[in-house]
Amino acid sequence: xxxxxxxxxxxxxxxxxxxxxxxxxxxxxxxxxxxxxxxxxxxxxxxxxxxxxxxxxxxxxxxxxxxxxxxxxxxxxxxxxxxxxxxxxxxxxxxxxxxxxxxxxxxxxxxxxxxxxxxxxxxxxxxxxxxxxxxxxxxxxxxxxxxxxxxxxxxxxxxxxxxxxxxxxxxxxxxxxxxxxxxxxxxxxxxxxxxxxxxxxxxxxxxxxxxxxxxxxxxxxxxxxxxxxxxxxxxxxxxxxxxxxxxxxxxxxxxxxxxxxxxxxxxxx
Amino acid sequence: xxxxxxxxxxxxxxxxxxxxxxxxxxxxxxxxxxxxxxxxxxxxxxxxxxxxxxxxxxxxxxxxxxxxxxxxxxxxxxxxxxxxxxxxxxxxxxxxxxxxxxxxxxxxxxxxxxxxxxxxxxxxxxxxxxxxxxxxxxxxxxxxxxxxxxxxxxxxxxxxxxxxxxxxxxxxxxxxxxxxxxxxxxxxxxxxxxxxxxxxxxxxxxxxxxxxxxxxxxxxxxxxxxxxxxxxxxxxxxxxxxxxxxxxxxxxxxxxxxxxxxxxxxxxx
Numbered sequence: 001x002x003x004x005x006x007x008x009x010x011x012x013x014x015x016x017x018x019x020x021x022x023x024x025x026x027x028x029x030x031x032x033x034x035x036x037x038x039x040x041x042x043x044x045x046x047x048x049x050x051x052x053x054x055x056x057x058x059x060x061x062x063x064x065x066x067x068x069x070x071x072x073x074x075x076x077x078x079x080x081x082x083x084x085x086x087x088x089x090x091x092x093x094x095x096x097x098x099x100x101x102x103x104x105x106x107x108x109x110x111x112x113x114x115x116x117x118x119x120x121x122x123x124x125x126x127x128x129x130x131x132x133x134x135x136x137x138x139x140x141x142x143x144x145x146x147x148x149x150x151x152x153x154x155x156x157x158x159x160x161x162x163x164x165x166x167x168x169x170x171x172x173x174x175x176x177x178x179x180x181x182x183x184x185x186x187x188x189x190x191x192x193x194x195x196x197x198x199x200x201x202x203x204x205x206x207x208x209x210x211x212x213x214x215x216x217x218x219x220x221x222x223x224x225x226x227x228x229x230x231x232x233x234x235x236x237x238x239x240x241x242x243x244x245x246x247x248x249x250x251x252x253x254x255x256x257x258x259x260x261x262x263x264x265x266x267x268x269x
Numbered sequence: 270x271x272x273x274x275x276x277x278x279x280x281x282x283x284x285x286x287x288x289x290x291x292x293x294x295x296x297x298x299x300x301x302x303x304x305x306x307x308x309x310x311x312x313x314x315x316x317x318x319x320x321x322x323x324x325x326x327x328x329x330x331x332x333x334x335x336x337x338x339x340x341x342x343x344x345x346x347x348x349x350x351x352x353x354x355x356x357x358x359x360x361x362x363x364x365x366x367x368x369x370x371x372x373x374x375x376x377x378x379x380x381x382x383x384x385x386x387x388x389x390x391x392x393x394x395x396x397x398x399x400x401x402x403x404x405x406x407x408x409x410x411x412x413x414x415x416x417x418x419x420x421x422x423x424x425x426x427x428x429x430x431x432x433x434x435x436x437x438x439x440x441x442x443x444x445x446x447x448x449x450x451x452x453x454x455x456x457x458x459x460x461x462x463x464x465x466x467x468x469x470x471x472x473x474x475x476x477x478x479x480x481x482x483x484x485x486x487x488x489x490x491x492x493x494x495x496x497x498x499x500x501x502x503x504x505x506x507x508x509x510x511x512x513x514x515x516x517x518x519x520x521x522x523x524x525x526x527x528x529x530x531x532x533x534x535x536x537x538x
Binding site (some may be wrong): 063064082085086092093094095096097098099101102104105115116117119121122124125127128129130146160161163170228229230232234247250251253254255256257258260261 | 289291322330333343351353354362363364365366367368370371373374384385386387388390391393394396397399400429430431497498500513516520522523524525526527529530
């Protein structure tokens with residue numbers, strides 16, 4: 001695909017039959033990938049293995065407590081993931097306005113902001129809160145280059161910010177999905193299931209069916225993750241156009257904001 | 270209390286016996302108060318009455334749909350209230366990172382940002398997203414001058430961002446409260462009530478008992494509202510100290526962020 005450097009994500013999720021994450025990490029090392037994004041539960045062993053191979057590790061987390069644990073494990077930087085994000089939002093529902101400022105107050109390790117970002121105004125705001133940059137998922141899904149069906153991109157463009165759904169809270173595995181028919185059915189089962197068994201909802205939240213959506217373009221074929229940021233996305237640009245626009249918007253947003261302050265700050269401060 | 274200008278808030282809430290909000294508005298007009306913050310359900314008649322008396326109106330809302338309705342009713346500016354806020358968060362759970370950007374995209378009316386603000390970095394971020402300023406509630410509760418019991422201020426200082434509770438979702442009147450014993454009992458009743466009658470939870474969420482907390486300093490005497498921002502508040506300054514610090518932090522945050530960009534933007538943009 002490319003001769004440029006790239007990173008690999010290893011997300012450790014609750015699973016009936018957990019994959020051999022150690023083997024994943026070994027493949028990453030053997031293939032010479034030297035940047036990995038980790039996320040999820042009990043990342044310790046994987047992080048330890050990767051750090052021994054001198055891999056640069058970005059760890060994504062939704063709480064300050066987990067961020068601190070990851071720092072102790074030796075990760076190089078953090079991705080702070082607010083409640084607005086796509087996918088696994090965690091169970092504490094802390095928004096990025098709060099979480100990024102807490103990260104600035106509590107952590108000495110550099111961090112980037114994840115969840116809710118689509119434009120330069122958002123980048124400027126994240127920088128102001130103390131982040132070193134932003135991570136975009138949903139926004140990049142909606143670019144010319146993203147290797148997913150055009151129907152998915154058009155669904156994102158048409159949707160507003162209220163069209164996501166939080167499912168699997170009952171099993172402490174809360175996930176923000178695009179609010180399609182399957183996600184709504186899953187929510188209904190989650191609410192009404194008398195047994196509370198995960199197997200009741202499992203057929204609805206199948207990752208396999210979700211991945212099919214990206215290929216067959218049937219928006220309602222399975223569940224797929226999307227952030228609240230779908231409400232801010234109104235076009236399908238190339239990645240180059242998107243990034244140039246974001247740079248321009250960020251500079252303009254910071255210049256506008258800074259220009260509002262004209263007084264001299266008293267020297268006693 | 271003061272000879273300086275001040276504003277009055279009129280919040281229209283669902284109530285078993287609704288107060289005569291029209292009479293409230295009339296008192297505001299008769300007393301010569303010329304700035305009012307409105308919030309809540311069906312504010313049309315109150316806004317109409319106040320606008321006829323040339324009152325400047327700031328309307329607080331948690332959705333873009335309600336913001337647009339308020340603009341049609343003739344309000345002068347808006348307070349955009351994200352999911353992180355204290356009190357009535359609405360039912361759509363959209364965070365300020367999303368909501369403020371949507372407001373910038375959709376509204377021509379100026380807006381300020383509410384919910385999640387305690388410092389200058391937050392102010393800088395809100396400005397970058399397009400707001401003209403910020404509104405702080407919980408942060409001002411935790412100042413020397415706030416006329417509430419010191420125990421409440423100390424509780425805010427000691428708490429982290431996870432110590433709020435969302436209650437009354439079942440009755441579409443979702444409210445973010447400080448997560449004390451009463452709030453947790455209320456949540457339990459809300460979850461377990463077989464009848465689903467509001468009267469089951471009413472004794473727990475009594476506003477009268479909540480107001481007593483501010484006087485008697487018994488944190489668990491009743492429910493009281495607090496935003497996720499309690500996690501960012503670590504001191505009890507004077508209002509003057511707080512505002513001077515915020516100004517300084519905001520300028521520094523914007524200058525730091527702007528300094529990260531050194532390249533010239535290509536002229537074709």
